[in-house]
Amino acid sequence: MTAGSVFTFRAYKFRINDFSLVAAVYEFVASGFCKVRQLLSTLVGNLTKQKFRVPKMNAIADCPTENELISKAKSGFQELFPGENPSIIASAPGRVNLIGEHTDYNDGFVLPMALPMTTVVIGNKAAVTDKCTVYTLSDAVGSNRQIIFTTPSIESELKPGEPKWGNYVKGVVANFPFKPLPAFNAVIISSVPLGGGLSSSASLEVAMYTFLESLTCVRATDLKQKALACQKAEHDYAGMPCGIMDQFISTMAEQGKALLIDCESMQGIYVPLSDPNVVVLITNSNIRHELTGSEYPTRKRQCMEAAAIMKKKSLRSASMEDLNTNKDAMSDVVFKRARHVIGEIERTQQAAKALQQSNYVEFGKLMVQSHNSLQNDYEVSCAELDELVAAALECEGVLGSRMTGGGFGGCTVTLLYAKYVQDVVNYITNKYSGNATFYIATASSGAHEIKI
Ligand code: ADP
Ligand code: MG
Secondary structure (H helix, E strand, O other): OOHHHHHHHHHHHHHHHOHHHHHHHHHHHHHHOHHHHHHHHHHHHHHHOOOOOOOOOOOEOOOOOHHHHHHHHHHHHHHHOOOOOOOEEEEEEEEEEEEOOOOHHHOOEEEEEEEEEEEEEEEEEOOOOOEEEEEEOOHHHOOOOEEEEEOOOOOOOOOOOOOOOHHHHHHHHHHOOOOOOOOEEEEEEEOOOOOOOOOHHHHHHHHHHHHHHHHHOOOOOOHHHHHHHHHHHHHHHHOOOOOOHHHHHHHHOOOOEEEEEEOOOOEEEEEEOOOOOEEEEEEEEEEEOOOOOOHHHHHHHHHHHHHHHOOOOOHHHOOHHHHHHOHHHOOHHHHHHHHHHHHHHHHHHHHHHHHHOOOHHHHHHHHHHHHHHHHHOOOOOOHHHHHHHHHHHOOOOEEEEEEEOOOOEEEEEEEEEHHHHHHHHHHHHHHOOOOOEEEEEOOOOOOEEEOO
16 A cells, blocks of 8 residues: 555545544645545545535645656566566656747757656567567557567568557667667556656657667667657657757756757757756646647748748747848748747747856746747747746746746746745645646756666
């Protein structure tokens, strides 16, 4: 029985005799154990509706450690492949982008940091078959959790297909430079929420690539090539024309540091981010608006159009002055899109400088400007993200807050003084119309192999 469930049980017993005690226990559990959230809400809510208002849960989610993930994956592997022992473990983190949104595919700057949330791939060489079997332990992909395929060769290419999640794996296998690959069995487990804007997809790709490095003993000498191969997997196999940021940070992150990435030159500069007085708080709106899927390519096309009008290779080489000079030659929408990107590229460089100088107040201001620009000019925010940002900014101790990731749902990122975290979480929880999940992010290291 987990600690969480022990407390659930106790709260249930106390409830029978003393409602105020239930309330106190409930508050206590709420702040520490998000897993029991629904059960408690139901228990306390049903039985005490008339007595007091049940506070909304304000739990900061526990992130399982890498070792906990490994041990679950090992058990999963042994169940799925009885009699076999995994000999390879690889792990690669998700990320949160602090600032620099929708700039990567415009050759601009981004400033992400890797998260403690990670994807682990565990497995071995297949002994008696030429087929690869890969299984994911993530419920979020639905019931079709296994893919079986033959490693690619000149005669038979690996093709994308169903289930969709398998294409991230197949894409990496297809783009791995060493061929022929030996067949393998693998199990995937992840603590990065899928589709939440924290880049579970890149963490899966990079973890898979790292697994293949260990399997073949052929390791990338140039980490940029590794990141590019993973990006290509997402482009060609998952059909997502993403920039390089996610794969780059998942590959190259260092503990205690954010990474300013110049997406044009593919150079990165590490920026220290380990001051215990400030915290990076991620708030998952738990909302994902289903769009037609055309939003991302449309934005990309609008950016290219603006660059072409200004006769620039990309928006990276355009200034605000160039934009204003060419205002009449473009539609209002294209103008606004370009204004966001050009402004955001500038803000990101300023933010990296501010972080280097531990100027968190300045950093926070730039985050807010970034959010406003994404909301009004790039139009990729949504009511829920705006609500979360507004709530955060009403709190004492908050330095800045903004949506992070592609938009239309997903997460916000907030920079705040450490001592205010719980108050801020409580406040946002009660203000937000939905149910948010909170994570405290510490800048973590990039992809690595783990010895068994
Ligand atoms: P994000 O990268 O922000 O989490 P994406 O839409 O880019 O969101 O990628 C999410 C998709 O990546 C999932 O729907 C799934 O197809 C795939 N994926 C990510 N992690 C896993 C995993 N652990 N197991 C299986 N598929 C995964
Ligand atoms: Mg992704």
